[in-house]
Amino acid sequence: MALMDFIKKQFIDVIHWTEEGDGILAYRYPMQDFEIQNGAQLTVRDSQMAVFVNEGQVADVFGPGLYKLTTQTLPVLTNLKNWDKLFASPFKSDIYFFSTRLQLDRKWGTPNPITIRDKDFGMVRMRAFGIYSYKLADPGKLYKEVSGTREQYSVDDLDGQLRNLVIGTMTDLFGESGVPFIDMAANQVEFSATLKAKLEPVFDRYGLALDSFVVQNVSLPEELQKILDTKISMNMIGDMGRFTQYQVANSIPLAAQNEGGMAGMGAGLGAGLSIGQGMAQAMTQAMQPGAAQPVATTPSTAQAASVGAVVSADEVVATLEKLHGLVAKGILSQAEFDTKKAELLGKLG
Numbered sequence: 001m002a003l004m005d006f007i008k009k010q011f012i013d014v015i016h017w018t019e020e021g022d023g024i025l026a027y028r029y030p031m032q033d034f035e036i037q038n039g040a041q042l043t044v045r046d047s048q049m050a051v052f053v054n055e056g057q058v059a060d061v062f063g064p065g066l067y068k069l070t071t072q073t074l075p076v077l078t079n080l081k082n083w084d085k086l087f088a089s090p091f092k093s094d095i096y097f098f099s100t101r102l103q104l105d106r107k108w109g110t111p112n113p114i115t116i117r118d119k120d121f122g123m124v125r126m127r128a129f130g131i132y133s134y135k136l137a138d139p140g141k142l143y144k145e146v147s148g149t150r151e152q153y154s155v156d157d158l159d160g161q162l163r164n165l166v167i168g169t170m171t172d173l174f175g176e177s178g179v180p181f182i183d184m185a186a187n188q189v190e191f192s193a194t195l196k197a198k199l200e201p202v203f204d205r206y207g208l209a210l211d212s213f214v215v216q217n218v219s220l221p222e223e224l225q226k227i228l229d230t231k232i233s234m235n236m237i238g239d240m241g242r243f244t245q246y247q248v249a250n251s252i253p254l255a256a257q258n259e260g261g262m263a264g265m266g267a268g269l270g271a272g273l274s275i276g277q278g279m280a281q282a283m284t285q286a287m288q289p290g291a292a293q294p295v296a297t298t299p300s301t302a303q304a305a306s307v308g309a310v311v312s313a314d315e316v317v318a319t320l321e322k323l324h325g326l327v328a329k330g331i332l333s334q335a336e337f338d339t340k341k342a343e344l345l346g347k348l349g
Contacts, residue, residue, distance in 0.1 A: 011090055012036050015050075015069075016043035017097035025136060026143070026153040027097045035090035042067040047101040049139045053094040054080045056149075058140045094149070098139040102211055103155050106132050108166045113220075116171075119180045126181060128170060130192070130216040134162075134208045141207030162203075169198050170215075184218045191215045316344045 012034050017027055043066055044050045050062040052074065059077040071078040071087050081091065109129030118124045136142060147153035173195055179187055196213040203210040323340055326332040332340075 013040040014043070015040060015095060016045070017048065017050075018045075019048075019099060023103075023155040024152055025099055025103075025155055025158065026139075026147040026150070027099075028149070028151045029095040029097060031092070031094065035092050036069060036095075037090050038070065038088050040069045042069055044097075047099060049098045049100055049136070051096045051098065051139050051143060052077050053096060053143070058143060059093070061140060096139070096143060096147075098136050098142065100136045100139075102133055102135045104133045106134070106155070106159065106162070108132060108163045110167055110170075114167075114171050114174070116175045119178070120182060124181055124220065126174070126184075126218060126220055128174075128215060128218045130214045132166070132213040133211045134203055135211060136207060137204075137209040138207035141205070143207075145206050158206075165202050166195075166199060166213075169202070170195060173198065181218070181220070188215045188218065316347065319344060 012031075015029060015036070017029065019027075042050060042062060044062050044064050046064045048064060052059045052061075054077055057080065059080055060074050067073050071083055077091075077093060078087070083091075107129070108131070110127045113125035113127050115123060115125050142153075146158065173191065174184075177191075184191070192213055192215045195215065196210060199213060200210050320341060323332060323337050327334060327337045
């Protein structure tokens with residue numbers, strides 16, 4: 001009886017696979033020295049496929065369902081083993097189960113910036129990242145091209161290869177598109193659709209069907225992003241002359257409260273106005289399309305312009321200082337001082 005029990009244990013009559021955890025694409029059914037009983041039951045659950053492999057050659061493939069293994073249900077294997085119609089003995093064959101569930105939220109991204117030619121900035125280095133999802137469509141291809149005879153083959157084992165394929169295809173597309181970097185964010189949906197179409201044949205080579213592909217973000221490296229932010233800020237400021245006058249006007253009350261009073265502000269104010277006006281003029285000219293290079297002025301001309309601006313500012317500051325002293329003595333009210341200050345500052349424009 002013990003011998004008969006041992007012999008019975010060497011025959012497999014029920015074959016099935018219950019997935020434990022996520023991320024397994026291929027699983028080899030543990031056969032060891034066991035043989036499959038003729039008429040054994042094969043259960044393939046939803047989101048699974050089963051493949052019989054004979055001496056390294058893919059034979060019969062089964063989708064979801066319940067099967068009784070006979071020469072009728074294993075036509076390819078029957079032919080490979082030269083079984084006749086009266087076959088009734090156990091047989092050996094490698095059996096692999098494959099998961100056909102959607103593999104969601106697979107991430108891709110550029111580990112290093114890629115360099116492309118840009119209409120606005122010339123050459124730029126950019127980064128991109130996103131997600132994609134896929135599922136197994138042809139287990140035979142995956143077995144032949146990737147998983148082979150391994151006991152298990154996981155999604156993580158395949159991620160590196162797929163990620164590199166995505167980045168290579170993305171680099172070609174962004175470089176060929178001619179879309180300026182500034183406009184890429186507005187075209188992410190179009191990029192995603194185009195990349196999906198380009199990648200579908202690549203995934204099909206491994207027996208995979210690409211379900212979705214999303215470009216989530218396109219960005220510049222930090223140092224280039226700072227330059228872009230500066231340019232955007234300058235465009236938002238607009239009139240640099242008025243911006244400089246606004247800053248100077250706000251600084252005068254603060255200077256009057258500090259040690260040294262208004263007198264200590266005179267020289268700095270005059271120099272600041274002169275420099276600010278020069279910067280405003282130069283930046284305005286530079287930001288105009290087709291602007292010519294600024295003509296260098298002679299030292300005497302620049303010095304004369306600077307002196308004129310300083311004298312004018314000094315006169316205003318001196319007057320404000322005197323008026324501030326009258327307020328301190330109670331001769332002028334604060335309202336009268338504010339009115340006069342506004343009038344004098346208006347003359348600076």
